[in-house]
Amino acid sequence: MTRKSTSSPTKRADLVAFLGAICLFLSAIEYMIPKPIPFLRVGIANLPILISLDLLPIPLLLLVVVLKVIGQGLIGGTLFSYVFLFSAVGSFASAFAMILFRRIFGRHMSLVGVGVLGALFSNMTQIVLARFLIFGEGAWLIAPPFLALGTVTATALGIFAERFVARSRWLATLRAAL
Amino acid sequence: MRLKAFDYLAISLSLLAVGGFSIYAYAGRNKTGDVVIEASGEQWIYPLNVDRTESVRGPIGATIVVIKDGKAFVQDSPCPDKLCVHMPAISQPGQWIACLPNRVFVRVRGTSDQKIDELSY
Numbered sequence: 116m117t118r119k120s121t122s123s124p125t126k127r128a129d130l131v132a133f134l135g136a137i138c139l140f141l142s143a144i145e146y147m148i149p150k151p152i153p154f155l156r157v158g159i160a161n162l163p164i165l166i167s168l169d170l171l172p173i174p175l176l177l178l179v180v181v182l183k184v185i186g187q188g189l190i191g192g193t194l195f196s197y198v199f200l201f202s203a204v205g206s207f208a209s210a211f212a213m214i215l216f217r218r219i220f221g222r223h224m225s226l227v228g229v230g231v232l233g234a235l236f237s238n239m240t241q242i243v244l245a246r247f248l249i250f251g252e253g254a255w256l257i258a259p260p261f262l263a264l265g266t267v268t269a270t271a272l273g274i275f276a277e278r279f280v281a282r283s284r285w286l287a288t289l290r291a292a293l
Numbered sequence: 294m295r296l297k298a299f300d301y302l303a304i305s306l307s308l309l310a311v312g313g314f315s316i317y318a319y320a321g322r323n324k325t326g327d328v329v330i331e332a333s334g335e336q337w338i339y340p341l342n343v344d345r346t347e348s349v350r351g352p353i354g355a356t357i358v359v360i361k362d363g364k365a366f367v368q369d370s371p372c373p374d375k376l377c378v379h380m381p382a383i384s385q386p387g388q389w390i391a392c393l394p395n396r397v398f399v400r401v402r403g404t405s406d407q408k409i410d411e412l413s414y
Contacts, residue, residue: 216303223299228297228304231300258318262310266308273300277294
């Protein structure tokens with residue numbers, strides 16, 4: 116196989132592109148899930164990031180986040196609207212939080228805790244942004260349902276990610292190859 | 294798969310944020326405000342969420358102001374046309390009831406005056 120002969124950086128680049136594609140696909144799935152208000156998201160497009168936290172160096176992780184944000188913007192048709200700003204800021208806040216907590220508390224914190232904190236940071240930054248850009252003080256009123264839903268979905272996604280990381284053969288071969 | 298110590302900490306922190314914001318956003322805002330009654334150059338301030346009946350003295354007699362179920366209204370006044378009695382009960386910041394003959398002015402002073410009228414996407 117030609118894959119075996121390629122060097123590690125190329126494989127990483129392949130993986131980033133692949134994860135970006137998965138993000139795009141999951142964004143499409145996310146878009147199909149009916150929601151009472153926009154902005155409210157289950158967050159399944161974050162799964163590739165959660166799974167590759169231990170796999171990729173920080174710059175490449177952030178590249179995956181960039182791909183995810185662009186993918187979400189394309190799927191939702193919000194690439195050139197103010198919604199994109201929220202999406203980008205939330206995604207990056209969440210990514211930085213997840214990377215940070217994974218690197219610091221990795222031994223005592225599974226992907227569940229990392230995901231929950233990621234969701235918390237994403238929601239908080241977006242609510243603060245909404246406070247100053249759109250809704251004014253009313254923004255705090257939407258905080259509780261967002262944060263509550265975020266806790267639930269992030270826990271579920273974290274459990275899925277943790278199981279996936281533990282069992283996936285694809286990930287195991289990848290881990291050995293990188 | 295088992296959750297680790299910091300997982301519980303993270304989930305607790307998240308739930309704490311939910312609880313904290315719920316209290317701040319809903320409980321804090323349920324305190325609709327105060328009723329300010331002005332008459333004879335004096336001013337009385339009562340919370341809108343405590344039911345009470347106040348008799349306010351004016352130049353031509355006593356005006357009865359009632360605070361009930363988060364709303365304030367004038368129950369009776371010695372004025373000739375009873376306009377103040379017929380005015381609907383007030384509850385939102387900025388609303389007011391006035392009895393000009395008896396020089397009584399009742400208004401709601403708000404703690405939260407910013408409310409969303411409508412949202413569209």
